[in-house]
Amino acid sequence: MSLDVTADVRALYEALSAGEYEKAAERIPDTMLFLNVATGDVGRGRGAFLEYMRGWAAAFPDLQWTSIDVAGAGDRAIAEYEMTGCHTGPLLTPQGHVPPTGMDVQLRFCDVLEFGEEGMSQLRSYFDSNTLLRQLGLVSGSPLHAPDRRAPLELYAQTVDGTARERHKSIVRRFVLDVLNRQNPQAAVDTCSNDFRWHGGSLGQANDLKAYQRVLVTLFTAFPDLEVQVLDTVAEDDRVALRFAMSGTHLGEFQGVPPTFKRISGSGMSTFRIDESRIVEEWWQGDVLVMLQQMDVGPAKLRLSR
Structure with missing residues (x-):
C-alpha cells in the first residue's frame, strides 16, 4: 500500500x-x-x-x-x-x-x-x-x-419497540437481509405469515408462503448472487413502502432466457402490509423489461411464479 x-x-x-x-x-x-x-x-x-x-x-x-x-x-x-x-x-x-x-x-x-x-x-x-x-x-x-x-x-429489539412504524420497517429490513440478500427462501417463515400473498406485477402472483418460496427458488437459481440495496423506507399504519436497487449475475434461466452470464441491475418499489409483526402481503414493482434488455433479448413470456 x-x-x-x-x-x-x-x-x-x-x-x-x-x-x-x-x-x-x-x-x-x-x-x-x-x-x-x-x-x-x-x-x-x-x-x-x-x-x-x-x-x-x-x-x-x-x-x-x-x-x-x-x-x-x-x-x-x-x-x-x-x-x-x-x-x-x-x-x-x-x-x-x-x-x-x-x-x-x-x-x-x-x-x-x-x-x-x-x-x-x-x-x-x-x-x-x-x-x-x-x-x-x-x-x-x-x-x-x-x-x-x-x-x-x-x-431485545422486538416487542420493546417504541413505535409500530419503526417496528414494521425493521421487520421489512430483516426480510430483505435474511431472505433476499442471503438467498434463503426458508428464512421467510421468520418474517412472513403462512397465508402471505405476493403480487409480482408482470411476474405474476403467489397465493401463500410456500408458493412464494418457490418463486424465490426460481429467482435465486437465475441470480445466485442477488443483492438488494434498500434506498428508502417509509411506514404508515400497517404499510411499509420500500425503494430498492438490485443486481446479480444471470447464471440460470430467467423468464425463459437461458444463462447469459451478464451482470444485471435494476430498481423498483415494494409495498408490504404488516399484521401482528408478520408480513402478510407484498406488492412488488420492478422494471423487468430493462433487465431483459441487459440480457440482449426483447420481452419474453413471463413465467416466474407458479
Whole structure:
C-alpha cells in the first residue's frame, strides 16, 4: 500500500472522530461493498456507509469516535477505533429497534479495507455485539443487568419497540437481509405469515408462503448472487413502502432466457402490509423489461411464479 492510500484511510477515520460523516463519506466510492460483520448487513457505496454511521449517531447523540491506529500493507488496510456514548436514542438492529436504556457504552471496532483500481472496494467492520448488549444491560446475569429498567434479552429489539412504524420497517429490513440478500427462501417463515400473498406485477402472483418460496427458488437459481440495496423506507399504519436497487449475475434461466452470464441491475418499489409483526402481503414493482434488455433479448413470456 502506498503512503498516500494509508494517509487517505487515516483521514477517513479522523473525519469520523470529528463527527464529519459527510466529509468521511466523500472518500467512499459508490461501488464499495460495505459489510457489517456483526449483524450481517450488506450495503454498497456512500449511502450505505452514511446510513450505518447515522444509525449509531441516532442511538448515541453524544457519540464520540476515537481513531486508535491505522496500518496498511499491499492492497489492504486495518483501522482500529473506539466508540463512546450514552444510549438515549433508538438503536436499529436486524431484529428491530432497542429503545433507549440510558446506559454508557465504550466499544472497540476494527475495520478491514480492501482497495482496487477505483479506490476502496470493500470495507468489513467488526465489533463484539455481546459486549454492546452487556453494556446496555440486556444480558441476564451481567453486573449491569437491571430487570426493573432494562428489557429482558428475549425481548431485545422486538416487542420493546417504541413505535409500530419503526417496528414494521425493521421487520421489512430483516426480510430483505435474511431472505433476499442471503438467498434463503426458508428464512421467510421468520418474517412472513403462512397465508402471505405476493403480487409480482408482470411476474405474476403467489397465493401463500410456500408458493412464494418457490418463486424465490426460481429467482435465486437465475441470480445466485442477488443483492438488494434498500434506498428508502417509509411506514404508515400497517404499510411499509420500500425503494430498492438490485443486481446479480444471470447464471440460470430467467423468464425463459437461458444463462447469459451478464451482470444485471435494476430498481423498483415494494409495498408490504404488516399484521401482528408478520408480513402478510407484498406488492412488488420492478422494471423487468430493462433487465431483459441487459440480457440482449426483447420481452419474453413471463413465467416466474407458479
